[in-house]
Amino acid sequence: MSDSAPRNRLSLPPGGRRAGPPAAASRPASAPNSAAAQGSAPSRPGGPRPAGRFTLRAPEAGAPVPPVRRADTAPQAPHPRGGSAARGPEGGAPGATSRLNKRMAELGLCSRREADDWIASGWVRVNGQVAAMGLQVAPTDRIEVDPAARGQQERQVTILLHKPMGYVSGQAEDGHTPAVALINPRTHWREDPSRQRFSPPQLRGLAPCGRLDIDSVGLLVLTQDGRVARHLIGEDSEVEKEYLVRVHYGDVATGVQSVFPAEQLARLCHGLSLDGQPLKPAKVDWQNPEQLRFVLQEGKKRQIRRMCELVGLKVVGLKRIRIGRVVLGNLPAGQWRYLGPNERF
Numbered sequence: 001m002s003d004s005a006p007r008n009r010l011s012l013p014p015g016g017r018r019a020g021p022p023a024a025a026s027r028p029a030s031a032p033n034s035a036a037a038q039g040s041a042p043s044r045p046g047g048p049r050p051a052g053r054f055t056l057r058a059p060e061a062g063a064p065v066p067p068v069r070r071a072d073t074a075p076q077a078p079h080p081r082g083g084s085a086a087r088g089p090e091g092g093a094p095g096a097t098s099r100l101n102k103r104m105a106e107l108g109l110c111s112r113r114e115a116d117d118w119i120a121s122g123w124v125r126v127n128g129q130v131a132a133m134g135l136q137v138a139p140t141d142r143i144e145v146d147p148a149a150r151g152q153q154e155r156q157v158t159i160l161l162h163k164p165m166g167y168v169s170g171q172a173e174d175g176h177t178p179a180v181a182l183i184n185p186r187t188h189w190r191e192d193p194s195r196q197r198f199s200p201p202q203l204r205g206l207a208p209c210g211r212l213d214i215d216s217v218g219l220l221v222l223t224q225d226g227r228v229a230r231h232l233i234g235e236d237s238e239v240e241k242e243y244l245v246r247v248h249y250g251d252v253a254t255g256v257q258s259v260f261p262a263e264q265l266a267r268l269c270h271g272l273s274l275d276g277q278p279l280k281p282a283k284v285d286w287q288n289p290e291q292l293r294f295v296l297q298e299g300k301k302r303q304i305r306r307m308c309e310l311v312g313l314k315v316v317g318l319k320r321i322r323i324g325r326v327v328l329g330n331l332p333a334g335q336w337r338y339l340g341p342n343e344r345f
Helices: 100-106 112-119 146-156 226-233 263-269 303-310
Strands: 007-009 054-056 124-125 143-145 158-163 216-223 240-250 283-288 291-296 315-325 336-338
Touching: 054 124, 100 112, 100 143, 112 240, 143 158, 143 303, 158 263, 216 226, 240 283, 240 303, 263 283, 263 303
Parallel strands: 216 315
Antiparallel strands: 007 054, 124 143, 158 216, 158 336, 240 291, 240 315, 283 291
């Protein structure tokens, strides 16, 4: 990724109508289901404010971080996140047993589904013995993974797509094409810094990490790696997602900032509830008189649009420009690239 901060534009087609799928897109039968994920939230990268309407300069990606060390033998000590790895199957007291696949996911070795595949293949040993499916383990048990599983895991890909309007993030619905249909050799960004080449097996198990509705555009992550999915969309995930949101306030389409009450902006930051549950605090501020910047650490269905409705705003354009430390950058709409080996969310 370039050190310079490329520009992102939030704009609508004439009349605000949805754009149809590009002619180059192929249509797979369906988009696969996603795995669970969990992680911690990095700080938001800095970046200069944009000049001009509906335009901003995307934040620079954070400095590369070293790859996470993945030993073939899992540690015997409790998980560094503190206690969760030592709980029983129902969240019991420390020292209680838990299912092997759950323990492996908590240790960051793989996803639960992946753990089940490894166990079924005979690639997992507990205290030197080949593990059986459904085995209960204690925090002190020694878990070993065969190098063959590691090799399979290293071949998994994570893809960054600039989703255009007219595509749904997950399964095909109401005749609309899933975003995974855009992952093919013709739409691979020519300036992708990764040396990786596309091959059809990379579509197997490729699932979106989070929502981006049909009328929204911007950064969408698709992955085969359950660890990535768990980090981004797990129940305890706190990874930041940043959006540019163009709004109207009643009949006011220009100069919205000057007429929108400051106390309502404060409610967007903290104080709203959806589906009977209070939302986590958000960062919301004005980018220009018609455009807000949202930074969220959760992703309820159509969350930003529903938040805006609660304070009298109507969303007329929404673009996601960052997930964690990974930014959309110069990636063109409808094209994709691989997550680089030195990039971390």
